[in-house]
Amino acid sequence: MIERLLMKNHLSFAECDIEFKKGLVVFSGPSGAGKSVLMQGLLSLFGYGDVHADVIEAVVGKNLGLDAFGFEEEDPNIFKFLKAKNARYFINSQAISKKGMVELSRTFVNYLSVKDNSEFENSRLLGLLDGVCARQESTHTEDVSKFETLFGEYKKLKEELERIEAEEKKIEDLKEFARFEIAKIDEVSPKIGEDEELVSFKKSLSKKEKIEAAMQKAGAVFELEGSVTEVLNLIEVDSSFFDACMNELRLIFEKQNETLEALEEIDVESLLDRIEKIAQLKKRYGSIEEAIEHKLQRQEELSRYENIAFEKAQLEKEVAKYQSNVATESHKISQTRQKYLLLLEARLNDYLSQLYMPTLHLRLDEGTLCELGFDVLHVNLGKVDLKKISSGEYNRVRLAFLATHNEFLLSSGGVLILDEIDANLSGKESMSVANVLKTLSSKYQIFAISHQPQLSSRADQHFLVIKDALHVSRVLPLGEEERIVELARMVSGENVSEEAIVFAKSLLESANL
Numbered sequence: 001m002i003e004r005l006l007m008k009n010h011l012s013f014a015e016c017d018i019e020f021k022k023g024l025v026v027f028s029g030p031s032g033a034g035k036s037v038l039m040q041g042l043l044s045l046f047g048y049g050d051v052h053a054d055v056i057e058a059v060v061g062k063n064l065g066l067d068a069f070g071f072e073e074e075d076p077n078i079f080k081f082l083k084a085k086n087a088r089y090f091i092n093s094q095a096i097s098k099k100g101m102v103e104l105s106r107t108f109v110n111y112l113s114v115k116d117n118s119e120f121e122n123s124r125l126l127g128l129l130d131g132v133c134a135r136q137e138s139t140h141t142e143d144v145s146k147f148e149t150l151f152g153e154y155k156k157l158k159e160e161l162e163r164i165e166a167e168e169k170k171i172e173d174l175k176e177f178a179r180f181e182i183a184k185i186d187e188v189s190p191k192i193g194e195d196e197e198l199v200s201f202k203k204s205l206s207k208k209e210k211i212e213a214a215m216q217k218a219g220a221v222f223e224l225e226g227s228v229t230e231v232l233n234l235i236e237v238d239s240s241f242f243d244a245c246m247n248e249l250r251l252i253f254e255k256q257n258e259t260l261e262a263l264e265e266i267d268v269e270s271l272l273d274r275i276e277k278i279a280q281l282k283k284r285y286g287s288i289e290e291a292i293e294h295k296l297q298r299q300e301e302l303s304r305y306e307n308i309a310f311e312k313a314q315l316e317k318e319v320a321k322y323q324s325n326v327a328t329e330s331h332k333i334s335q336t337r338q339k340y341l342l343l344l345e346a347r348l349n350d351y352l353s354q355l356y357m358p359t360l361h362l363r364l365d366e367g368t369l370c371e372l373g374f375d376v377l378h379v380n381l382g383k384v385d386l387k388k389i390s391s392g393e394y395n396r397v398r399l400a401f402l403a404t405h406n407e408f409l410l411s412s413g414g415v416l417i418l419d420e421i422d423a424n425l426s427g428k429e430s431m432s433v434a435n436v437l438k439t440l441s442s443k444y445q446i447f448a449i450s451h452q453p454q455l456s457s458r459a460d461q462h463f464l465v466i467k468d469a470l471h472v473s474r475v476l477p478l479g480e481e482e483r484i485v486e487l488a489r490m491v492s493g494e495n496v497s498e499e500a501i502v503f504a505k506s507l508l509e510s511a512n513l
Helices: 035-045 098-105 122-136 140-169 171-188 194-206 208-218 225-234 240-265 268-285 288-306 308-354 391-409 427-440 453-457 480-492 498-511
Strands: 002-010 013-019 024-028 055-060 077-083 087-091 094-096 109-112 360-370 373-381 415-419 445-449 461-467 473-477
Touching: 002 035, 013 035, 013 473, 024 035, 024 453, 035 055, 035 077, 035 415, 035 445, 035 473, 087 098, 094 098, 109 391, 122 140, 122 308, 122 373, 122 391, 140 171, 140 308, 171 268, 171 288, 194 268, 208 240, 225 240, 268 288, 288 308, 308 360, 308 373, 308 391, 308 427, 391 427, 427 445, 427 453, 453 480, 453 498, 461 480, 480 498
Parallel strands: 024 445, 024 461, 109 415, 415 445
Antiparallel strands: 002 013, 002 055, 055 077, 077 087, 087 094, 360 373, 461 473
């Protein structure tokens, strides 16, 4: 259970610090006072919706199974949200992501809003039925889990087979395209580093004539070499430094002449054509290395295309094997569901009878195979489609499902948060909802917003939400006399009549019997 809630700067609430008891906790008050805002704040702490507060903290009882999520259980556990530079969630001072908070809180917090209509999705209905089955046969949960894994593997193999079959239809085009790309790269046969070498040759060619002319003029230096040596000897200066320089210069000239001779033999047109082809490859693939890698990939693909018939045959055998296993396990699960379908129907109708609703009928049909099996669970309320019943009837049906869900799937207890579950109901119908919730509250802590005196009169704890003159919301715990006044206000409006006071007292007296 949630023992305490602290909020700071949450929309219309400046600060809110409330301590809770077990059982049924009801919030009432004028429209717009902040009841839904308060519930939204509580829910946001557990990851449901956006957080608008600076701080939200809840003290939650022990035995939540936190160790399964990697958190150390404490007594009590502290759930906290802080908004500084970044919004952060904590459990017992350990940080947790919003997604992680949602996954964890779902194990003990269940929320039903007036806008929520997801209870009748097939996955939710089958989940409820599986909960009933698991109560009767402990292996059912494991069977369902194993089937989900098996179906996931089957689906992956089937998708791979469908991909191969799609490829097979256009295999010739794919093979032709692979051959074309391989041939294009082979036609050039690029070598790593070749592009830099070719560019260097191109630069040398562009300067060839200038180099030749300059070297012819500079060659005169060698004709004067003897004269320089003679002068050095005459002035008694060692000429070895000059000889070394001239020898080094001679080697440079000789090497350059060899390069010029090699350039004479180059086919300029072929060189430029080669440079253009290399440039086109680089433009298409990024680099020579990437072009070579692309060619290898295409060769691997071509090899696989050649062997696709064998690969397909092997995969077809695997898919057929998995398909048979999936069908067998799905039928096994379906048989168990069918076996306990009437038990679920009876439990739902037990709640519906308390809520003055007609009998409900459940039917399992075979639908498209998925991770839940091939079962589709249909719900019929008498002869009326669920989509056509009134909002008050719809809420009571949802309450029956919620009560059954929590009975079978939250057996260790938990928290239920309800938003105006008794809206648009007559006094008799509202009292039936109050009685069902009161019964559930013996096992679960229930937070409910209500505008009806019947539900509020059954509360173990009753809070009044108001707005002061500065439009700041506040939460006030109500004592016995204050509850009488609030219940009377619900009956007769802001101008409380004596008759409403009498009626309010009678509601509280009957609740205490």
